[in-house]
Amino acid sequence: ETGVTQSPTHLIKTRGQQVTLRCSSQSGHNTVSWYQQALGQGPQFIFQYYREEENGRGNFPPRFSGLQFPNYSSELNVNALELDDSALYLCASSFGSSYNSPLHFGNGTRLTVT
Amino acid sequence: DQQVKQNSPSLSVQEGRISILNCDYTNSMFDYFLWYKKYPAEGPTFLISISSIKDKNEDGRFTVFLNKSAKHLSLHIVPSQPGDSAVYFCAASEDNYGQNFVFGPGTRLSVLP
Numbered sequence: 001e002t003g004v005t006q007s008p009t010h011l012i013k014t015r016g017q018q019v020t021l022r023c024s025s026q027s028g029h030n031t032v033s034w035y036q037q038a039l040g041q042g043p044q045f046i047f048q049y050y051r052e053e054e055n056g057r058g059n060f061p062p063r064f065s066g067l068q069f070p071n072y073s074s075e076l077n078v079n080a081l082e083l084d085d086s087a088l089y090l091c092a093s094s095f096g097s098s099y100n101s102p103l104h105f106g107n108g109t110r111l112t113v114t
Numbered sequence: 115d116q117q118v119k120q121n122s123p124s125l126s127v128q129e130g131r132i133s134i135l136n137c138d139y140t141n142s143m144f145d146y147f148l149w150y151k152k153y154p155a156e157g158p159t160f161l162i163s164i165s166s167i168k169d170k171n172e173d174g175r176f177t178v179f180l181n182k183s184a185k186h187l188s189l190h191i192v193p194s195q196p197g198d199s200a201v202y203f204c205a206a207s208e209d210n211y212g213q214n215f216v217f218g219p220g221t222r223l224s225v226l227p
Contacts, residue, residue, distance in 0.1 A: 004157070035217075042118070042203050042217030043158065056214055090157055102148060103215070105157030 002027050004106035006091050012112045018079045021109045023091030025072040030095060031055070032074040033103060034066060037088040049074055050096075078111075086113045117141045118206050120218035129227050133191040137204030137218055140185065144206040148215065149178060149189045152201045161202075162189070194225045 005024045013019050025032055031050045035043035045058035049068035063079040072093070078085055088110050092103035119138045127133045137147075145166040150158035164171040164178045164187070171178050177190045191198055201222050205215040 040219065042205070042219050044217070045214045048214075058214055092157070102160035102163065103158075105150075105159070107155065107157050 004091055004093050004104050006089075006106035006109050008109060009107070010110045010112075012114060013081050015081055015083060015113055017081050018077065019081060019111060021076040021078075021089050021091075021111070023074045023076070023093075023106060025074070025093035026104050028095060029093035029104070030072050031093060031101075032068055032072065033092045033094070034074070034076045035090040035092065035105075036060075037090055037108070039087070043090055046076070081113045083113050086111060115140070116219070117144075118204055118216050118218040120202075120204055120221045122221050123219070124222040124224070126224045126226060127194045129196055129225055130193045133189075133194045133198065133223055133225065135189040135191075135202050135204075135221050135223065137187045137189075138185060139187075139206050139216075141206070141208070141216075142185065143208045144216075146207045146209070147178070147180060147187055148205045149176075150203045150205060150217075151198075152203065152220070158203055191223075194223075196225050196227050199223055199225045 007022045033048040034046040037043040046060050047057040048055045052068045065077045067075045088108040090108045092105045094101040148163040149161040152158040162173050162176050162178050180187045201220040203220045204218040207215045
C-alpha cells in the first residue's frame, strides 16, 4: 500500500510569486485535504476535495486554490505569495469524508517565502 | 482565539510510567475528537478518536477520555515507551464529515529510558 506522497519536500519562493504543491493520495483513497502548519502551531485546515469538487474550505483567502484529478491526486496553488505563507503544507487523504475515516498525512512541503 | 488548546508545550515521562496529555476546547459544537502523533520530518499519524456519545475509547496502550461538560479530553499512554516520544496533536470537529478539523498546537512528549 502506497502512502501519501508530496512534492517537492522543500521550496523557496519570493514574495509575490506563485507556487504549486503536489500530492498523491494513498491508494484506495478518494478524498484529499490540505492543511497549513505554521511553526509552533497545529495544522490549520485549508480545504478538502472529494470527487474533484471542493468539499469544504477553511478560513483562507481565494489566492489559495486547489485541484483534484481523476486519479485522486491533488494540487495546492498559492498566488501572490506573502511572507506569512511560509509554513509546512500537509496533504492528507482518506476514503470518504467521515471522522471514522481518519486522515493519512504526507510528510509535507516546507515552503519558505523571502 | 484558539478553539483547541494544549496548554502543556512539553511533557517528560519515565519509560514504563503513564503519560497523560491534556486538551481543552472552547467550541461546544465540537462532537468529534482525534489524537495524532507526529515524528520529526514526518506527517501526523492518526492514533485514536472519540465521538461525544462516548466518554472513553481504548486501543491497546492508548485511551482517550472525554469530559464534554468540562470541554476537556485527555490521552493516556500506559505504559509509555521511548518510541512514543513525539509531538501529540488533539483535533476536534463539529461534523462527522471528516473535514475542517481544528488542531491544537501540540504537546511534545519525551519518554526517558
